[in-house]
Amino acid sequence: MTDYYELFGITRSLSLSLDDLQKRFYELSRQLHPDRFMQKPEAERARALDMSSALNDGYRTLKDPIKRAQYLLSVEGFDIGEQRSKDVPPELLEEVFELNMALEEMRGGDDSARPQLEQAEKNFAGMLAASDQQLIDLFVKYDVSQSREILTQIRNVLNRRKYIFNLVSEVQRTLETSHQQPTTSN
Amino acid sequence: MEIDFTSSGHIVGIDLGTTNSLVAFMDLTGPRIIPGADGDKLVPSVVSIAQGGEVVVGNPARELLITQPERTVYSVKRLMGRGIEDVAEELKLFPFRIASGSESVIQLQLGDRTFTPPEISALVLRQLKQNAEDYFGVPVDKAVITVPAYFNDAQRQATKDAGRIAGLEVLRLVNEPTAAALAYGLDKRENGIVAVYDLGGGTFDISILKLHDGIFEVLATNGDTHLGGDDIDNLLLRIALEDVASEWGQDLSADSEGVQRLRRAVIQAKERLSFVPAAAIELEYHGKKYEREINRELFDKLITPIVNRTLGPCRDCIKDAGVAVEQIDEVVMVGGSTRIPLVRSAVENLFRSKPHTELNPDEVVALGAAVQAAILSGAVDNKLLLDVTPLSLGIETMGGVVSKLIHRNSTIPASATENFTTGVDGQTNVLIHVVQGERELVKDNRSLARFDLKGIDPVPAGLARIEVRFLIDANGILSVTARDQRTGKEHSVEVKPSYGLTDEQVEKMIQESFEKAEQDFAERQVREQRVEADAILLAVEKARRHDAYFELADDERAAIDKSINELLLVYNSDDHHLIAAKIEQVNQATIKLAENMLKGTQT
Numbered sequence: 001m002t003d004y005y006e007l008f009g010i011t012r013s014l015s016l017s018l019d020d021l022q023k024r025f026y027e028l029s030r031q032l033h034p035d036r037f038m039q040k041p042e043a044e045r046a047r048a049l050d051m052s053s054a055l056n057d058g059y060r061t062l063k064d065p066i067k068r069a070q071y072l073l074s075v076e077g078f079d080i081g082e083q084r085s086k087d088v089p090p091e092l093l094e095e096v097f098e099l100n101m102a103l104e105e106m107r108g109g110d111d112s113a114r115p116q117l118e119q120a121e122k123n124f125a126g127m128l129a130a131s132d133q134q135l136i137d138l139f140v141k142y143d144v145s146q147s148r149e150i151l152t153q154i155r156n157v158l159n160r161r162k163y164i165f166n167l168v169s170e171v172q173r174t175l176e177t178s179h180q181q182p183t184t185s186n
Numbered sequence: 187m188e189i190d191f192t193s194s195g196h197i198v199g200i201d202l203g204t205t206n207s208l209v210a211f212m213d214l215t216g217p218r219i220i221p222g223a224d225g226d227k228l229v230p231s232v233v234s235i236a237q238g239g240e241v242v243v244g245n246p247a248r249e250l251l252i253t254q255p256e257r258t259v260y261s262v263k264r265l266m267g268r269g270i271e272d273v274a275e276e277l278k279l280f281p282f283r284i285a286s287g288s289e290s291v292i293q294l295q296l297g298d299r300t301f302t303p304p305e306i307s308a309l310v311l312r313q314l315k316q317n318a319e320d321y322f323g324v325p326v327d328k329a330v331i332t333v334p335a336y337f338n339d340a341q342r343q344a345t346k347d348a349g350r351i352a353g354l355e356v357l358r359l360v361n362e363p364t365a366a367a368l369a370y371g372l373d374k375r376e377n378g379i380v381a382v383y384d385l386g387g388g389t390f391d392i393s394i395l396k397l398h399d400g401i402f403e404v405l406a407t408n409g410d411t412h413l414g415g416d417d418i419d420n421l422l423l424r425i426a427l428e429d430v431a432s433e434w435g436q437d438l439s440a441d442s443e444g445v446q447r448l449r450r451a452v453i454q455a456k457e458r459l460s461f462v463p464a465a466a467i468e469l470e471y472h473g474k475k476y477e478r479e480i481n482r483e484l485f486d487k488l489i490t491p492i493v494n495r496t497l498g499p500c501r502d503c504i505k506d507a508g509v510a511v512e513q514i515d516e517v518v519m520v521g522g523s524t525r526i527p528l529v530r531s532a533v534e535n536l537f538r539s540k541p542h543t544e545l546n547p548d549e550v551v552a553l554g555a556a557v558q559a560a561i562l563s564g565a566v567d568n569k570l571l572l573d574v575t576p577l578s579l580g581i582e583t584m585g586g587v588v589s590k591l592i593h594r595n596s597t598i599p600a601s602a603t604e605n606f607t608t609g610v611d612g613q614t615n616v617l618i619h620v621v622q623g624e625r626e627l628v629k630d631n632r633s634l635a636r637f638d639l640k641g642i643d644p645v646p647a648g649l650a651r652i653e654v655r656f657l658i659d660a661n662g663i664l665s666v667t668a669r670d671q672r673t674g675k676e677h678s679v680e681v682k683p684s685y686g687l688t689d690e691q692v693e694k695m696i697q698e699s700f701e702k703a704e705q706d707f708a709e710r711q712v713r714e715q716r717v718e719a720d721a722i723l724l725a726v727e728k729a730r731r732h733d734a735y736f737e738l739a740d741d742e743r744a745a746i747d748k749s750i751n752e753l754l755l756v757y758n759s760d761d762h763h764l765i766a767a768k769i770e771q772v773n774q775a776t777i778k779l780a781e782n783m784l785k786g787t788q789t
Contacts, residue, residue, distance in 0.1 A: 026401050030570055034599065034660045038357060038562040053599035053657060056572075060596060 004058035014139035131161040199555025204388030208552035209314040217556035234258040243313040255281035255442035265303040267341030281442040307348035334389040335361035336409030359661040363393035365554030378515035386521035388414040394507040406506035408499035415523040582619035612644040633684040715765035734782035749775040
């Protein structure tokens with residue numbers, strides 16, 4: 001497995017300059033893309049395919065802050081299994097319980113739950129934004145300290161964020177599919 | 187730009203279109219289209235099989251579409267990589283018939299032969315290859331072929347198969363809008379964000395690219411591989427058929443020739459409507475006349491639903507690209523259908539800027555393919571395409587749910603690794619079902635293939651650890667490899683494509699097409715010898731009335747008669763050597779006669 005940080009020639013940090021990353025990506029693409037090896041022997045062509053797919057996978061991972069953090073956690077040996085993201089964060093228990101009731105009503109065709117769901121969507125979206133800010137702060141802290149304690153905190157925020165993200169998506173889906181009066185959205 | 191075009195032979199760029207196909211190449215002056223023998227740059231993607239089995243391609247085949255419609259195929263691109271159930275509706279409008287045994291690959295019945303869509307496409311490619319070879323005077327066996335960006339794995343594979351059957355090594359499949367951007371970027375712009383709106387005969391693509399100092403990075407792509415000018419033709423054709431039915435009291439739809447004549451009239455009217463405010467659909471058939479004028483207003487109203495179907499993919503593409511409409515510097519129009527004024531105004535409204543229509547929308551894709559060919563040959567080294575996969579790739583998991591491994595709009599080559607284990611003690615194989623599409627459930631996506639991992643050590647359930655790597659290459663085509671993590675050994679993976687040809691089938695077709703080519707060649711040689719024989723028989727027949735003939739000795743005349751009889755005996759044989767030998771015998775027997783005749787004219 002190629003180490004993406006190594007491949008891009010950057011230190012293992014969580015705050016990255018996207019402009020710099022893109023510049024490196026373009027430079028490396030010019031060197032590694034299979035187009036450059038069409039006239040070369042089969043072995044070199046196969047290697048170019050391997051290297052450029054790793055480069056593309058790496059760019060996709062590193063340019064997205066969430067994927068970048070998940071990647072760094074996994075190479076640092078953290079378990080970021082799906083299991084954890086399904087557990088309700090304790091401080092959200094009550095809110096999630098009420099939300100689920102409202103979702104049920106809405107799916108059952110009761111449009112009176114709409115305002116409550118729209119409000120919940122707003123609340124949770126706010127929590128998402130707060131998580132993102134938290135992550136940015138933790139990224140900076142990690143880059144300075146390289147501390148595993150911070151990585152643990154990052155993992156917890158990621159799990160919580162994932163949980164909230166799924167909630168928001170579900171609320172949005174329910175609101176969209178339960179449109180009582182079809183509006184001309186286009 | 188430093189260019190060396192002499193180093194690696196001729197790699198051509200081919201636009202294998204629904205309606206027309208083109209072949210192009212690049213030299214020091216830039217990319218250029220190679221015309222056919224008739225001087226036409228566009229080779230209609232029409233194939234006809236004559237009564238004698240002779241293959242006719244391009245403009246002459248388009249004529250045969252009228253006179254022998256049931257032996258003629260057009261728009262075969264719409265059938266590439268598809269199952270019979272996908273295309274049942276539109277097959278009703280095609281004049282040719284589907285043969286039995288069309289489960290995983292459609293079989294088209296043309297006379298007494300059947301062809302799969304890749305074989306028909308191969309015949310078009312073979313013609314383009316021939317045009318290029320006639321132009322260069324040397325064999326051409328390597329090509330870059332363009333495909334709609336939204337083509338799935340099966341459709342891409344089918345196109346690659348077509349190339350192989352035609353005797354071409356397909357160095358790369360390039361997405362059509364990306365190729366267009368390459369030609370456009372070469373010509374007009376080095377940096378910025380460009381959208382390419384490509385509405386052709388049968389397919390629609392929208393791609394958004396970032397151009398940066400020679401890098402052409404596709405940010406997102408979207409489309410519909412079943413949407414294009416054909417749909418407009420079919421719409422107008424249905425209306426015209428209804429008109430004819432009520433005016434003539436005659437249902438023309440079962441009459442292939444009548445339908446094809448009407449279809450041609452409809453297309454002519456459609457094309458004129460891009461330039462004039464009103465045009466008539468005119469048909470004269472079996473002494474009856476039909477004429478209907480359609481003005482722009484009515485035309486626009488009729489085609490609005492079709493044009494609107496392109497707008498949803500455009501919006502999704504902008505969203506996926508992560509750009510605001512205002513950030514898009516230019517919209518490049520590609521494909522013949524972008525000549526339609528309503529299409530242009532719809533695009534202008536959506537992108538809020540006037541689309542770029544200076545490049546010839548029929549040629550720009552082929553020109554871009556030629557540029558990509560030059561990149562692959564190493565002749566152009568300052569340009570690079572970074573394309574994406576149009577559809578998410580996933581595998582079937584418990585309950586028929588899709589687990590996505592590679593998301594749509596990922597830059598290719600792209601890969602994903604997944605670990606599998608066994609569910610039963612002693613299990614020695616694992617079946618992996620790979621699908622393409624954006625939906626949650628397997629049944630709503632496109633089944634790509636089933637991969638059978640074989641030779642797993644019989645160990646207790648859950649103990650086996652097989653690492654499977656899914657790799658989408660720069661052509662957008664998937665390959666799968668598997669490795670046992672405990673033993674480190676590579677597993678064999680047996681692929682069962684859901685739609686399309688197996689490798690063995692393609693090999694067989696290559697073989698057959700090779701044999702067919704030999705057979706065609708042999709037939710041609712026989713025909714040529716018969717022409718020679720006709721000439722010499724005629725000449726001897728005339729000479730027999732000449733004075734010189736009667737001056738010959740009896741045995742000389744007998745020798746001539748004998749040689750003539752022997753030639754007549756082998757005249758209908760399939761052996762051109764034999765005919766040639768007997769012609770030579772007649773030649774020998776008539777030497778003195780010819781000399782005497784010559785003397786006679788001199789005195």
